[in-house]
Amino acid sequence: APDGTAGADYSAFITTTGGFGSPDIFTLVAGSLPDGLVMDSSFGVQSTLIHGVPTTQGTSTFTVQVEDQSGTATQEFSITVNAPVPLEITLPGPVAKSGVVGEFYFQNLFASGGQTPYEWSITGGQLPPGLGLVSAQNGNRIEGTPTTAGTFVFTLTVMDQLGQQASQETSITIN
Numbered sequence: 001a002p003d004g005t006a007g008a009d010y011s012a013f014i015t016t017t018g019g020f021g022s023p024d025i026f027t028l029v030a031g032s033l034p035d036g037l038v039m040d041s042s043f044g045v046q047s048t049l050i051h052g053v054p055t056t057q058g059t060s061t062f063t064v065q066v067e068d069q070s071g072t073a074t075q076e077f078s079i080t081v082n083a084p085v086p087l088e089i090t091l092p093g094p095v096a097k098s099g100v101v102g103e104f105y106f107q108n109l110f111a112s113g114g115q116t117p118y119e120w121s122i123t124g125g126q127l128p129p130g131l132g133l134v135s136a137q138n139g140n141r142i143e144g145t146p147t148t149a150g151t152f153v154f155t156l157t158v159m160d161q162l163g164q165q166a167s168q169e170t171s172i173t174i175n
Helices: none
Strands: 010-015 025-031 037-039 047-052 058-068 071-082 088-091 105-112 119-125 131-136 139-144 150-159 165-174
Touching: 025 071, 088 165, 105 150, 105 165, 119 131, 119 165
Parallel strands: none
Antiparallel strands: 010 047, 025 058, 037 047, 058 071, 088 105, 105 139, 119 150, 131 139, 150 165
16 A cells, blocks of 8 residues: 555545455455544445544554455555654745734734644744734734834744644734
């Protein structure tokens, strides 16, 4: 079966050929799937699906048995789960877009790598007065109506579900 990455969605089909009668029924008969993955007893007529989000790095070996009206067959498989992709802040950069006193402001926050969902925080410095960090299902952002002019420097930190963290010093200038 194809390799996976810890913290990233995984899916792989196992399919059969030949045999008689349907659907084929798949069973795990030895070993174990990587933590976080499951195998359906069937997916369609002659296949099964291994899916989920693997949580632990390493190689797992397992044996799958398939059964139809003509009998059974077994085959050994292995899945290697690679280390999670490093977490990094992709937006904003070191300088966020500027704003104007009294005018609504927003800056979307994006990260990549790691395992979602992400948790954002300000871990140093301060946002411009009137702005706050908003965490919502439809996106994480800094928003509000700034009340004070100046350049404000703060540390933006993101943490993923695996405990990885990434931080970046960012500034916002309010005119």
